[in-house]
Each structure stands twice: as C-alpha cells, then as structure tokens.
Amino acid sequence: MNQSNRRWLLETRPVGMIKDNDFRFVEEAVPHPAEGEFVVRVTHFSFDPTQRGWLAFDSYLPAVKLGEPVRAFAVGQVVESRHAGYPVGQLVQGGFGWQEYFLTNGMTDLGPVMPLFPGVTPEQALSVFGITGLTAWFGLTDIGQPKAGDTVLVSGAAGATGSVVVQVAKALGCKVIGIAGGAEKCAWVQNVAGADACIDYRGENVEARIKTLAPDGVNVVFENVGGEILEAALMNLALKARVVLCGGISSYNDEDPSQMHGIRPYMQLTIQRARMEGFIILDYAARFAEGVQALGKLMAEGKLTTAEDIQHGFENCPATLRRLFEGKNLGKQLLKLTDPPLPVV
Ligand SMILES: NC(=O)c1ccc[n+]([C@@H]2O[C@H](COP(=O)([O-])OP(=O)(O)OC[C@H]3O[C@@H](n4cnc5c(N)ncnc54)[C@H](OP(=O)(O)O)[C@@H]3O)[C@@H](O)[C@H]2O)c1
Structure with a gap:
C-alpha cells in the first residue's frame, strides 16, 4: 500500500476554465480509524460537470471550502475498519473527494457510504448505475414523461447522461x-x-436541422447544454412539450456568471403551452434502487449499452475534470487508480 495519502485540495476559486494551480497537491499520512470509523482506499473517481459549480459557489450544496479536498463521487474498498457495518474488503461508493484514502464514520458530504449493488462493477456504479444513469432515468421518465411515438430531443447526447437518455x-x-x-x-x-x-x-x-428532422415539433427536450442549443430547441416545441432542464454545461465556465446566456425565446413555452422543469438527482435518493433495477432490466434485454472514458493517474485529476468542458470524453468520464481487490492494512 502507499505510505502516504495523496490529496488535491482546493487552493483558489476558479475563474473561467479550471487550471491546475486552482488546486494544491499534498501528501499526508494515511489516516487510521478510531472506534466507529473506517478507511476507504479509492479505486475509481467519477468526474461530473457539477463539480465546477461546487468549486465556485453555494448552490444545492455548499461550495467546497478552500483547503478541503475537491468534492467527488468515488468507489473504493474498505481497507481498515473499526465499524461493524463496513467490514474490511467491502466495495463501497460515496463522496470520498480527490484523495486516495478517506476516513469516515459512514457519512460523506454526498450522502451515506453505500455498498455496491451486487454484480455491479466500480465503473458501472459510477456511470450507468450511478448519478448520471439515474439522472437520465428519473429526469426522462419522471419529468419528461415521454409516450411511445413522441419525439425526444437530447443535447449532450454522447455524454454519460445524454447517451443513457437516448437509449x-x-x-x-x-x-x-x-x-x-x-x-x-x-x-x-x-x-x-x-x-x-x-x-x-x-x-x-x-x-434548422431540428425543424427538418421534426417538422411537427419535439415533445420532450432533455437539456444538458443550455444557451443557444436550448434556444434552438425552444423554437421547435410541439404543443404541450416538456423541457427537462437537467444542466447547462455551456455556461459553467463563464468568467462572469451574472452575464450568463439568458433564454430569449421563452415565450415559445406560452405559445406551445409547454412546461420547463429543472431537477436535482440527489432528491431521488430514496428511489435509486428502483432506477438501478429499471436500467439493469434494459441492459439485460440488450437495450442499453454504455461507454466509459477511463483516465489514469491521481495526478491527472484536474486535467480529467477539464476533459468534460473540452468535449474530450465519450460516455462517462472516470479516472481509475487501481483495480480491486486491494491488500488490507
Ligand atoms: N440535474 C442533475 O441532477 C444532474 C445530474 C447529473 C448531470 N447533470 C448535468 O447533465 C449534463 C451532462 O453531464 P454528464 O455528467 O453526463 O457529462 P457528459 O455529458 O458526459 O460530459 C460533458 C459533455 O458536455 C459537452 N459540452 C461541454 N462543453 C460544452 C459547451 N460549451 N457547449 C456544448 N456542449 C458542451 C461535451 O460534449 P460535446 O463534445 O458533445 O460538446 C462534453 O463531453 C451537465 O449539464 C450536468 O451538469 C445534471
């Protein structure tokens, strides 16, 4: 095992595209648990566009504090435990942050540490059966409410969330x-x-292309990008359309958030008696098992395939987060440190 715990701490709040020196790389002693605690060694990190917001401002979660590890979903293995509920060797997921070892009593700033669902790989736990797959499932079915025969428009369609929405x-x-x-x-x-x-x-x-492809308009818009792409979608709504506001990645690196691109053709919502609704997937936590089951059924039926873009090297965390905003990832952006099972402490 490593003799040190490598960590990426937030050094300064980023302005515009994130830079390596927005973060500070430190090596500290590997923590050991007190009674009621355990230590997770991280094997895989998830990279999510929302991390850019967490670094900058309070939103649906408080901003990451300066000097703290960057908040991140991750998978790891319990390597030392003094907690009866989390035995050594167990594979778990949670908000472990950008650090190789995470000391916890079972709670993280992204919810409780959870064992992986049986048969689910670490990569799947962070992609199709993780936040992005569940966002696709609940955002589309609960908020978009598509019916057979509807036309569904999906932006960010080659990404982790969008590719699952498509399928x-x-x-x-x-x-x-x-x-x-x-x-x-x-x-x-x-x-x-x-x-x-x-x-x-x-x-x-x-x-113009949406108009050609959907001359009668689109019934559901699953919006991941925002800005001019959202405007183009609004100009092509069918009567009673549902616009699912999942995200707006085109504005996440705006240098001046007060100048964010607005929605010029908003009156199309009125004209088409349409509905636009946002959501945050963490609100669906109590229903995650239901979503995993539904997505697992589609996968078993051969109707759902996933792509993962796996980077390597803990030192590459900032560069890997940047990939999302450079459009370099196809499918889910992950970074793998090592494959479990790991040697225990
Ligand atoms: N509401 C929620 O609870 C929730 C949960 C998860 C994710 N989300 C949102 O869902 C969206 C997708 O997230 P994800 O994790 O699945 O990421 P992703 O789609 O796998 O990766 C991001 C993709 O966004 C596209 N992109 C980046 N900058 C862009 C720009 N300026 N204009 C247009 N496209 C741009 C790139 O694809 P191209 O090469 O195609 O441009 C990039 O590959 C994000 O907006 C995210 O915030 C929301």
Missing part, C-alpha cells in the same frame, strides 16, 4: 434526435446508442 427513450418507443459535438460522436450516438438522427452542433445549424 431509454428509444426503449420507450420514441423517435430520438441527439445533439453532440463532432462527426465521430454523432456517428456513435446514431450507430451505437441508436438515435434516429444526431445533429453536430459544431458544424450544423441546430435550429
């Missing part, structure tokens, strides 16, 4: 139009995820 919507009998950056991602969205069409927003007029 769930297809499985529910919808016509699905994805939006993604670049020909390679669009080919994947159509040929692997199974969308009926995919618009390359880097090279095409998004509003």
Whole structure:
C-alpha cells in the first residue's frame, strides 16, 4: 500500500476554465480509524460537470471550502475498519473527494457510504448505475414523461447522461434526435446508442436541422447544454412539450456568471403551452434502487449499452475534470487508480 495519502485540495476559486494551480497537491499520512470509523482506499473517481459549480459557489450544496479536498463521487474498498457495518474488503461508493484514502464514520458530504449493488462493477456504479444513469432515468421518465411515438430531443447526447437518455427513450418507443459535438460522436450516438438522427452542433445549424428532422415539433427536450442549443430547441416545441432542464454545461465556465446566456425565446413555452422543469438527482435518493433495477432490466434485454472514458493517474485529476468542458470524453468520464481487490492494512 502507499505510505502516504495523496490529496488535491482546493487552493483558489476558479475563474473561467479550471487550471491546475486552482488546486494544491499534498501528501499526508494515511489516516487510521478510531472506534466507529473506517478507511476507504479509492479505486475509481467519477468526474461530473457539477463539480465546477461546487468549486465556485453555494448552490444545492455548499461550495467546497478552500483547503478541503475537491468534492467527488468515488468507489473504493474498505481497507481498515473499526465499524461493524463496513467490514474490511467491502466495495463501497460515496463522496470520498480527490484523495486516495478517506476516513469516515459512514457519512460523506454526498450522502451515506453505500455498498455496491451486487454484480455491479466500480465503473458501472459510477456511470450507468450511478448519478448520471439515474439522472437520465428519473429526469426522462419522471419529468419528461415521454409516450411511445413522441419525439425526444437530447443535447449532450454522447455524454454519460445524454447517451443513457437516448437509449431509454428509444426503449420507450420514441423517435430520438441527439445533439453532440463532432462527426465521430454523432456517428456513435446514431450507430451505437441508436438515435434516429444526431445533429453536430459544431458544424450544423441546430435550429434548422431540428425543424427538418421534426417538422411537427419535439415533445420532450432533455437539456444538458443550455444557451443557444436550448434556444434552438425552444423554437421547435410541439404543443404541450416538456423541457427537462437537467444542466447547462455551456455556461459553467463563464468568467462572469451574472452575464450568463439568458433564454430569449421563452415565450415559445406560452405559445406551445409547454412546461420547463429543472431537477436535482440527489432528491431521488430514496428511489435509486428502483432506477438501478429499471436500467439493469434494459441492459439485460440488450437495450442499453454504455461507454466509459477511463483516465489514469491521481495526478491527472484536474486535467480529467477539464476533459468534460473540452468535449474530450465519450460516455462517462472516470479516472481509475487501481483495480480491486486491494491488500488490507
Ligand atoms: N440535474 C442533475 O441532477 C444532474 C445530474 C447529473 C448531470 N447533470 C448535468 O447533465 C449534463 C451532462 O453531464 P454528464 O455528467 O453526463 O457529462 P457528459 O455529458 O458526459 O460530459 C460533458 C459533455 O458536455 C459537452 N459540452 C461541454 N462543453 C460544452 C459547451 N460549451 N457547449 C456544448 N456542449 C458542451 C461535451 O460534449 P460535446 O463534445 O458533445 O460538446 C462534453 O463531453 C451537465 O449539464 C450536468 O451538469 C445534471
């Protein structure tokens, strides 16, 4: 085992795109548990666009404090325990943060430490059966409420959340139009995820292409990007459309958040008697097992496949977070430190 606990601490609140020197790399002693505590050694980190917000301001969670490890979902193995509920060797997930070892009494700032669902790999626990897969499932089915025959428009369609939305919507009998950056991602969205069409927003007029592909309008918009892409979607709503405001990644690195892109064609919601609703997946925590079961059934039926982009090296955490905003990831962005099982302390 490593003799030190390597950690990435928040040094300064980022302005614009995150930089390596927004963080401080430290090596500290590996912690040991007191009675009622245990130590998790992290094997895999999840990278999520919302981390950019956590570094900067209070939102649905308080901002990460300066000098604290960067908040992050992760999977690891219990390597030392004085807690009866968490035996050594158990694979667990939780908000372990950017550090190799996490000392805990069972609670993290992203909820309780949870054992992995049986048969689920660490990669799956952080992707299709983790926050992004569950966001796709509950955001689409609970808020978007698609019916067979509906047209569903999905932005960020080659990403962790969007790619699952595409496939769930297809499985529910919808016509699905994805939006993604670049020909390679669009080919994947159509040929692997199974969308009926995919618009390359880097090279095409998004509003005009949606009109061509969905002349009667779109019934459900699953919005991951915001800005001009959301505006293009609003210009193509069907009567009684549902716009699921999952995220708006195009503005997360704005240098001046007070100048964030607004929604100019908002009156389309009135004209089309449409509904736009946001949600935060953590509010669905009590129903996660239901979502995992539904997604597992689709996977067993061969209707759901996933892509994972796995980076390596703890020192690469900041660069890996940047990949999300550079559009470098296809599918879920992860960083793997090592494969379990690990030697115990
Ligand atoms: N509401 C919730 O509870 C919740 C939970 C999880 C995620 N989310 C949101 O869901 C969205 C997707 O998250 P994810 O974890 O699945 O990430 P992801 O889609 O796997 O990765 C981010 C992708 O966003 C695209 N992107 C980045 N900057 C962009 C820009 N300026 N304009 C357009 N596209 C841009 C890139 O794809 P391209 O190459 O296609 O541009 C990139 O690969 C985010 O907005 C996130 O905040 C919300």
